[in-house]
Amino acid sequence: ATDAAGNTSALSQPIDPPIGHGGTKDAATVEVTNVRQHWDxxxxxKGTADPSSEIKxxxxTSSVGSATTGADGKWSFQTSDLSGKSHAFTAEQVDTTGHVVxxxxxxxxxxxxxxxTLTGT
Structure with missing residues (x-):
């Protein structure tokens, strides 16, 4: 900010989430909707998210890849070989600056x- 005398204030602290993502009110929706194992x-x-967005x-905690949603908000990802251990996949939607939304x-x-054996509450 600059006052009438021309004095300029120090920069403010960065805002997280960035302006335009408004916290939980405007939070993006990304979901895993289907998993299909193959013989190989x-x-x-497969999942859904905001149209034309990047999904990681x-x-x-290990990154395995990314996908881009179509205009209908649907995305699909093909894994590599999964044999030998169990896996728990999650998805994140990121904006063009790399922020998780x-x-x-x-x-x-x-x-x-x-x-x-899967045990839950």
Whole structure:
């Protein structure tokens, strides 16, 4: 800000989330809606989010790739080989500056192919 005498104030602290994303009121919606395992030990993960947005996928805390939603808000991601262990996939929607603007509310869980047990509350 600059006053009438020409004095300029110091810069303000950065705002997080950025202006235009307004916190939870305007938060983006990204969801994992379907997981399909294939005979070759890969899987296709599908979901929905805001149209024409970037989706980043994670297996636990490890980034596994990204997808872009279509004009209808649908996205799809093909995994690499998943054999030998269980996996818990989540998705994040990011804006053009790389800020996370939405996260999936749950996980897509794929077992190891052995006798896995899923226990929940």
């Amino acid at each position: 030990h890969t899987a296709t993960i 996928l994670y297996d636990g 939405g996260t999936s509310s749950g996980e897509a869980i794929i077992g190891s192919g052995l006798s896995n």
